[in-house]
Amino acid sequence: MQVLPSFPLRISPVALLGLTLLxxxxxxxxxxxxxxxPRITGYIAVGILLGSGGLxxxxxxxxxxxxxxxxxxxxxxxxxxxxxxxFTWLKHDPGLLPTALTESTLTFIFIxxxxxxxxxxxxxxxxxxxxxxxxxxAVVMMVAHDLSAEGPVTxxxxxxxxxxxxxxxxxxxxxxxxxQPDISWYLACGYILYRLLGSIALGLLMFCLTMSIxxxxxxxxxxxxVLFSGMVIFTIGFALILHLSSILTVFxxxxxxxxxxxxxxxxxxxxxxxxxxxxILLFVVTGVQLQLRGxxxxxxxxxxxxxxxxxxxxxxxxxxxxKSRLTRQQTWALCFTLLPATETALIxxxxxxxxxxxxxxLLMTVITSVxxxxxxxSPIAAQIAFIKTNEAISNPHWRFMRTSQDPL
Amino acid sequence: xxxxxxxxxxxxAFKENDxxxxxxxxxxxxxxxxNFNLGMEAKDFLRRLSEVEHxxxxxxxxxxxxxxxxxxxxxxxxxxxxELRNLRDILxxxxxxxHIGICGGxxxxxxxxxxxxxxxxxxxxGVSENYGYLAKQFTVFGQHIHVAVPNGDDALYVCxxxxxxxxxxxxxxxxxxxxxxxxxxxxCSRLAVISAFPLSGTxxxxxxWREFEDYFQKFHEMxxxxxxxxxxxxxxxxxxFGTVELRICDTPLTVQKAADLTGFxxxxxxxxxxxxxxxxxxxxxxxxxxxxxxxxxxxxxxxxDPIAGLHVPLAEDILSTCDxxxxxxxxxxxxxxxxxxxxxxxxxxxxxxxxxxxxxxxxSLNDMVRGQTEIWRE
Numbered sequence: 001m002q003v004l005p006s007f008p009l010r011i012s013p014v015a016l017l018g019l020t021l022l023x024x025x026x027x028x029x030x031x032x033x034x035x036x037x038p039r040i041t042g043y044i045a046v047g048i049l050l051g052s053g054g055l056x057x058x059x060x061x062x063x064x065x066x067x068x069x070x071x072x073x074x075x076x077x078x079x080x081x082x083x084x085x086x087f088t089w090l091k092h093d094p095g096l097l098p099t100a101l102t103e104s105t106l107t108f109i110f111i112x113x114x115x116x117x118x119x120x121x122x123x124x125x126x127x128x129x130x131x132x133x134x135x136x137x138a139v140v141m142m143v144a145h146d147l148s149a150e151g152p153v154t155x156x157x158x159x160x161x162x163x164x165x166x167x168x169x170x171x172x173x174x175x176x177x178x179x180q181p182d183i184s185w186y187l188a189c190g191y192i193l194y195r196l197l198g199s200i201a202l203g204l205l206m207f208c209l210t211m212s213i214x215x216x217x218x219x220x221x222x223x224x225x226v227l228f229s230g231m232v233i234f235t236i237g238f239a240l241i242l243h244l245s246s247i248l249t250v251f252x253x254x255x256x257x258x259x260x261x262x263x264x265x266x267x268x269x270x271x272x273x274x275x276x277x278x279x280i281l282l283f284v285v286t287g288v289q290l291q292l293r294g295x296x297x298x299x300x301x302x303x304x305x306x307x308x309x310x311x312x313x314x315x316x317x318x319x320x321x322x323k324s325r326l327t328r329q330q331t332w333a334l335c336f337t338l339l340p341a342t343e344t345a346l347i348x349x350x351x352x353x354x355x356x357x358x359x360x361x362l363l364m365t366v367i368t369s370v371x372x373x374x375x376x377x378s379p380i381a382a383q384i385a386f387i388k389t390n391e392a393i394s395n396p397h398w399r400f401m402r403t404s405q406d407p408l
Numbered sequence: 409x410x411x412x413x414x415x416x417x418x419x420x421a422f423k424e425n426d427x428x429x430x431x432x433x434x435x436x437x438x439x440x441x442x443n444f445n446l447g448m449e450a451k452d453f454l455r456r457l458s459e460v461e462h463x464x465x466x467x468x469x470x471x472x473x474x475x476x477x478x479x480x481x482x483x484x485x486x487x488x489x490x491e492l493r494n495l496r497d498i499l500x501x502x503x504x505x506x507h508i509g510i511c512g513g514x515x516x517x518x519x520x521x522x523x524x525x526x527x528x529x530x531x532x533x534g535v536s537e538n539y540g541y542l543a544k545q546f547t548v549f550g551q552h553i554h555v556a557v558p559n560g561d562d563a564l565y566v567c568x569x570x571x572x573x574x575x576x577x578x579x580x581x582x583x584x585x586x587x588x589x590x591x592x593x594x595x596c597s598r599l600a601v602i603s604a605f606p607l608s609g610t611x612x613x614x615x616x617w618r619e620f621e622d623y624f625q626k627f628h629e630m631x632x633x634x635x636x637x638x639x640x641x642x643x644x645x646x647x648x649f650g651t652v653e654l655r656i657c658d659t660p661l662t663v664q665k666a667a668d669l670t671g672f673x674x675x676x677x678x679x680x681x682x683x684x685x686x687x688x689x690x691x692x693x694x695x696x697x698x699x700x701x702x703x704x705x706x707x708x709x710x711x712x713d714p715i716a717g718l719h720v721p722l723a724e725d726i727l728s729t730c731d732x733x734x735x736x737x738x739x740x741x742x743x744x745x746x747x748x749x750x751x752x753x754x755x756x757x758x759x760x761x762x763x764x765x766x767x768x769x770x771x772s773l774n775d776m777v778r779g780q781t782e783i784w785r786e
Contacts, residue, residue: 082441093505093507148523267443267775324505325456
């Protein structure tokens with residue numbers, strides 16, 4: 001029996017995972033001490049530093065080990081995002097749904113044309129456009145949470161993020177079979193129908209199961225916390241077994257929990273500390289996968305992508321701002337809060353890689369660079385937007401960017 | 409001399425009124441429909457309301473999750489009900505589009521006072537600087553009832569004459585059994601929050617407006633108050649309106665109940681000014697005990713009458729008050745309000761009872777607040 005460890009010592013994936021978390025935490029706090037950067041920027045910077053673009057100490061085995069945690073993190077975030085999609089608000093605010101549809105459509109078209117202009121094949125450009133539609137729920141939630149942002153802009157950001165993520169996922173499921181050159185139309189239709197309707201059906205089935213368990217366990221917060229966490233993990237696993245979209249399935253579960261729980265068996269649960277843990281892990285691991293080399297290879301493509309995305313979303317927002325009776329300040333703020341590019345972009349890019357490695361590689365080069373820049377700029381932009389609209393809790397360090405009517 | 413004039417100018421001349429007209433102010437909760445906690449929505453909601461025509465006034469309150477709805481001046485209970493319903497419907501429509509909830513109730517059951525934010529006006533910022541954490545704890549929701557009186561002397565007479573009936577209003581309006589996530593065992597827990605302020609309590613035992621002006625001047629010279637607004641008394645004269653302002657009630661869950669309480673106050677003031685019962689400072693010897701009982705036990709409270717030396721069940725006391733107000737109800741067309749007050753006393757049914765029942769049904773404070781937002785729209 002071997003008592004002592006064998007040399008040379010090898011660091012285990014578990015230890016590396018813990019180290020990643022701790023370094024992320026430190027990175028986040030260092031960013032906060034700058035008084036301008038949000039914590040997310042620190043998490044991402046640590047990820048980039050640990051990844052192949054930096055010190056290269058995060059191995060593929062760690063990444064695969066961390067993958068389950070990342071999927072759970074994303075699942076919880078998407079479930080929470082689904083719970084922000086309240087149909088009654090869409091019914092009562094005539095500008096909300098048109099805003100979401102317009103900004104999503106314009107973003108898709110603008111990015112598709114931009115990527116075509118810079119020479120990407122139409123299949124990559126199409127998936128690039130689909131990815132651009134979605135705003136990052138993790139960045140929006142994390143920045144809002146860190147600033148204790150509350151108010152109409154924060155709520156509207158979350159429902160618009162919810163809507164554009166839904167549109168993006170649905171578009172992705174429709175477009176992805178089209179990237180395979182030799183796929184027959186009936187196979188493509190079958191794939192789309194199975195993945196789209198199957199994911200929604202599974203989400204609804206899981207909702208029924210959640211309601212039944214919710215009825216049995218009652219409304220104790222502790223119990224419902226475990227119920228939601230367990231159900232999200234179970235749903236992800238089940239969706240993967242059935243080759244369905246785990247993103248759409250979990251999202252459907254969240255939307256159903258918000259809108260179909262007529263007997264109010266479910267309560268609002270704050271994932272709190274657990275969410276913080278998962279957020280750090282998600283951002284650090286996302287940072288690890290980001291590469292800045294695309295910036296040198298396709299500088300203009302990346303810059304054009306970011307600018308056109310901002311322009312498209314802004315046009316969509318301004319077109320219906322009057323209909324939703326938003327002020328100019330609120331509309332500008334939304335233009336910035338919807339800026340963060342989503343972390344699901346990587347999952348979508350990998351999927352394209354599976355379907356068509358050549359197109360996937362081209363897109364991945366652009367997307368990882370876009371994400372890297374977006375993660376640096378967009379949390380700061382969202383932070384400024386929440387502060388300028390007085391929805392963030394006062395912090396003396398922000399005096400330089402505060403207005404005269406700040407809340408105390 | 410000029411300085412003295414300036415000091416006096418802080419207390420406006422008492423506006424004289426011939427008829428006991430009524431009006432009311434309701435402090436309302438703005439809630440987030442996602443989790444039914446209080447939402448920091450007042451500023452945007454008031455901006456939206458300013459873009460539509462509506463009767464009365466809607467103004468900010470001390471923290472950003474509160475608004476105050478002010479009715480116009482009314483001769484009768486019926487016209488007040490009509491206006492309040494109209495205003496309620498307009499507010500509800502605006503709230504739909506902004507996707508926030510509005511509700512009554514004296515406290516929010518689980519908001520954390522430390523998370524509240526002061527509404528950025530000079531006055532509220534000043535209150536926050538003066539009172540520190542008490543200002544945020546002041547996120548409680550009351551109904552203020554105005555009844556017009558002929559002159560300042562009568563206003564002071566009514567203020568002290570009403571002291572006997574304050575517990576009735578506390579118990580009838582009680583709608584704050586829950587605070588900071590727990591059942592307080594009080595029907596009205598809001599009053600404990602107000603009692604923490606040094607200028608809360610009752611007006612001084614003065615029955616002449618001239619003496620009251622001197623009293624105010626002294627406090628003003630000492631830098632304790634700037635205007636009558638700084639006195640957080642249970643009842644106080646409001647010279648610029650020519651009214652007596654009853655400030656003891658929790659905001660009821662419905663505008664109908666708010667109007668009924670206002671009608672009840674109008675009848676009492678009318679009766680006091682016509683019958684002119686003798687006032688005795690002895691009423692204040694058990695005032696705080698009775699105030700506490702009304703808040704703690706609601707309509708099941710037992711009152712101590714220090715002058716007659718009796719213990720009287722509060723509900724019975726309300727019913728006997730309703731009996732002698734009957735003829736005034738006929739004069740002022742306020743029979744329906746009096747009938748509702750009588751029914752509440754007979755059934756021992758106030759909003760605190762409704763809230764506890766709602767919590768028992770839903771087993772969740774969040775769902776209870778949802779119930780509050782629904783009943784407010786009915």
